[in-house]
Amino acid sequence: MQKVIYLNKSRKYRKLFYIFVVMLSSFTVGSYFRNSYLLYVGFVLIILSILYECLYSLPVLEAIVLPKENEKYFKVVIGNQQSDFWKIKKHIVINGWIYLCIFQEGSNKSFKLWLHKSNFKDKNETRLLAKKIILENL
The missing domain is CATH 2.30.29 (PH-domain like)
Known part of the structure; x- marks a missing residue:
């Protein structure tokens, strides 16, 4: 036999940790590039990253x-x-x-x-x- x-x-805990780290990095990008167009580029990349992780997670x-x-x-x-x-x-x-x-x-x-x-x-x-x-x- x-x-x-x-x-x-345990994927959900990894997802929550990943989203927390990405949100922390978004605040860093927001405070560092306050008056620049890189702020918008950074936020768009962060949002795309979160959507990709939530929608297309690995088996x-x-x-x-x-x-x-x-x-x-x-x-x-x-x-x-x-x-x-x-x-x-x-x-x-x-x-x-x-x-x-x-x-x-x-x-x-x-x-x-x-x-x-x-x-x-x-x-x-x-x-x-x-x-x-x-x-x-x-």
């Missing part, structure tokens, strides 16, 4: 299905759709953090993500994923 590791989706990785004993590839659930033939290109495991650079053979889609203990629904799945990556060299 294949083990499924479910991940927490969210929801789950990782670990392979069976003798398989090399694992499955990934992205936006409620399961896709096959994912392989780890690069990985780093440090304490509670796991960095994964994964790609899908055939379509050349790739994801780069840092996973922390808080990204997993079950905290022990961090160890399970790290053990699977290191011992079996996926």
